[in-house]
Amino acid sequence: MNAVNDNIGTPVARGLNVLILMAMVFIAISVTLLLCFGVILMTENSISQDLMEKLAASGKNMAAKMYSVSFFGGAIIGAMWFFVLNILRKVVKTLLGGDPFVPENISRLRLMWIVIALAEILRIIIVNLSTVGEVTLDLRPGTWFVVFVIAALAEVFRHGAELRRDAELTI
Amino acid sequence: MAIRVNLDRVLLERRMSLTELAQRVGITLANLSILKTGKARAVRFSTLDALCRELDCQPADILVYEPDEGENGVKDAAE
DSSP, X not given: OOTTTSTTHHHHHHHHHHHHHXXXXXXXXXXXXXXXXXXXXXXXXXXXXXXXXXXXXXXXOOOHHHHHHHHHHHHHHHHHHHHHHHHHHHHHHHHHTTOOOOHHHHHHHHHHHHHHHHHHHHHHHHHHHHSTTOOOOOOOHHHHHHHHHHHHHHHHHHHHHHHHHHHHTBO | OOXXXXXXXXXXXXXXXXXXXXXXXXXXXXXXXXHHTTOOSBOOHHHHHXXXXXXXXXXXXXXXXXXXXXXXXXXXXXX
16 A cells, blocks of 8 residues: 555645744744844844843853854754755655655755764864864764764665666556 | 557568557556557567467467677677
């Protein structure tokens, strides 16, 4: 039985689509806020001073420019995750269309794991830039596990597309 | 692939069109065209059975193995 057309698969895919859209909206708002904070901290005014006081109260003591770098870096990473979710939404769209094993999904999945890996490397760099004097290798096994799983899925989809093509051309 | 499909010749001998054969065999004209032009990757036995029944012929009349020169060279080198 086609997993997409059974009684459970399609509502799950639809639910996934909704969740992805919600996550994209949340990330878009977060990226916008991070960019705004980054810009505010690059200028010297009452708002930036207020913001600096609140950030200092949180325990971390960094210069305004370092906070700005962190916020801009966070915005870039957020934008990369937004891009990944957009690609995932396109993959789920093909799933809802009933045919996920299309060649485009292979390149989409490959792009996804590459961008996630780059986002994670960028996060490590930004963390180290913002903590002057110490070098931390904050590896997140969960994120790297996701990278490996998506890389493996890309090859699974490649094989699936090949099998689909064979089935199409079997008379 | 070295398998050649000689559907044209057999259809001509039986004075049958591709459309008529597709209807008799129960596959679409598009799929039969894919088979005729050699683009098919596999043929089901059920399809081959239906083709031979409607064309009153043997599988060898429709499917012929014609290796390329390069494949022959490799076989000779192996021997």
